[in-house]
Amino acid sequence: MSKKVFGLLGLLTVASLVLAACGPAPATEPPATEAPEAPGTEAPEAFECMDAIGCVEVAAGDPIRIASALVISGPNASLGLDSQYGVEIAIQFKGDVLGHPVELQAEDDGCNAEGGQAAGQKVVSDPSIVGVIGTSCSGAGVPMAQVISDAGYFMVSPSNTAPSLTDPDQAWRPGYLRTAHNDKVQGAAMADYAFNVLGLATAAAIHDGDPYTEGLANSFREAFEALGGTVVAFTAVNVGDTDMRPVLTSVASAEGGAPEFLFFPVFTNECVFLAIQALEVAGLENTVRAAADGCFSDTVITNLGDAEEGMWFSGPDLAYASATYEEFLVAYQENYGSEPLSVFHAHGFDAANMIFACIESTAHQNAEGDLLIGRQEMRDCLYATSGFEGITGTLTCNEFGDCADPKIAVYEIDGGEYVPVYP
């Protein structure tokens, strides 16, 4: 009996291996080499891919497929689900694109490098996918940008904010764009708030080694020092740490004295541990605590309890004054039964609409309604986006994919909600 079972399992394994090997088939037909047919009939007949790096073919009646790679499980799920809901609402509002419905394949980036790599590999093994909306976390974005770029796809991230991702000397790859702000802006906003509004002259920053947290902590340090403040300690914890008291004690006994302002732009679990334990460490009793958009979640509000008193959070400014946003919020409430879970839903919505606009302007369509979407043409179109009116503002992409119209606000928790207090 068990031999039979093993035999069957073996067969299944072999079969799945064979199928997997068949999966990543060449994405496109080779470019046309034959001469065009008789002149005159050329325009309707020559329906072949002329793109430098290939095309996506969508037969009449088939959906246009895009993928998302956002963190939709684990402790940071509210960050990714929020963006994914934004994309889904964009698809719902848009209806058909050039007569084709749009289908979303949702992947999970796991908010770490391994998850980004895996999601990227899965996406590029499917030649029917036009492009990706993702990732949520910059740490997942770095390896995924490489996979996506090498395969000729493109990705638009609604919430990657690490400066390195749009720096061609660091992690930027052709085909990478984002609608989220660059953390150079967020770091500067937090520094401005601490130095000019709160009037604090010394600060410390703690990150967790992830590109997002390290990038943001770094840009905060640079901006704070540029304003004339002193950064007395700059250190890091590990993802998964729970006992933050030793690191906080060494921050409190820094050479320049205990900091007046402590900025820890880390993710939800570590953020809560740092926020609660900072209150209990000698020397930090009067230190003002602040975190960033990685710490926006209803879980954080519940788990912080009383420790939210006197704590600040920087994040994208959600004071979007547009009729579309009103409709968006209504749809969000109807579809998912809640207020937005986090702060990057509008960025997901804008990313999806940017992609739809480019599909509409670049895709080639024949009389039967078949579509050919050129991958290089899509990239060129996306990078050329200029003056695009989205919820988050007027988006204009630079040559390295920074498309956001960045507006940063500082929030506090009041009555179980994040309430903006600045600017």
Next chain:
Amino acid sequence: MDRLKSFSVINAFLWLMRAAIIAVVAWGTIQTILNNTTSTRAWTDFVIFGVAQGSMYALIAIGYTLVYGVLKMINFAHSEFFMSGIFTATSAVAIPLNASGFMAEHPFITMILVSLVAIVVSVTVALLTERIAYRPLRTAPRLMALITAIGASFFWQYYFSGLLGSRAKGFPAIDALKGSVPFLGTQVLKTHILVVIVTILSLLALNFFITRTRAGMAIRAVAENKDVAALMGINVNQTISLTFVTCATMAAIAGVLYALVFQQVHFYMGFIPGIKAFTAAVLGGIGNIPGAAVGGLFLGLFESVGPSLFLQSLGIASFNQLKDVIAFTMLVLVLIFRPQGILGERLTETKA
């Protein structure tokens, strides 16, 4: 002379490595002491944090060491015994009672309830794991039991994630335990004092149980030799189950203390403390109960004091991130000079 002959290149390399590690540690320590920028208050605090964290490691480490003593296997599912109890108790008892206001009025009764639920759930999980996953494999090669233990660990993690959600849950703060009290010229958190007291009481109770009661004697007899113990009229299966009950109780108590100190629990919370406690058990000498307690305490202290003492003055950026490196380097150092662990006996062939 013989020793000199067998001295190979690899041996020389190993000795160089040891010398290098010790040199770095010594150099860092001397530098830190010479240009001491950290106040005495901070050093005292590091030690206290280390003792509190180490106490929790010690309670969990007991579980690894007891099961190893009896079954000669590393029970990697032990970290899930730790997680399951407090995660369930937080979701099912602490959060609802806090919402209804009962917890604020009767914190003591609530904590007793939380502890009872945590212990019952942990013990149930432990007994199920033992009965379903380990007992059928008792005569199988030891590697199979090890892999099964890792599988059981994953199973319980995702079982509880599915049951109670994958998000972190806040453990409500108790007013009576907020704040700190003066002690030796510094302030010690009330929760830390509670952790140390509860740990000491638990360890004393465990010691009494193992050394003074008939059931404890049976556990020791089974650990010595199962077959002979069976011949002497000891019910081996029952005794092994009892060992798991003891381990799970200790793990559940550690879980309750963890929730009080860190105020946040989630389905994955057992993994890192589990690895650390296993390390502590090896550090103290696996199979040796006082060893587990000493190992836990050492590990907690190394993690807390180590980064500032050894690394601060070496000019390493973000040295606090390297606390795990310190903890494991210490493990390597201890094992180089005392392969049996701090309090362990040298294992004989039959026992190993």
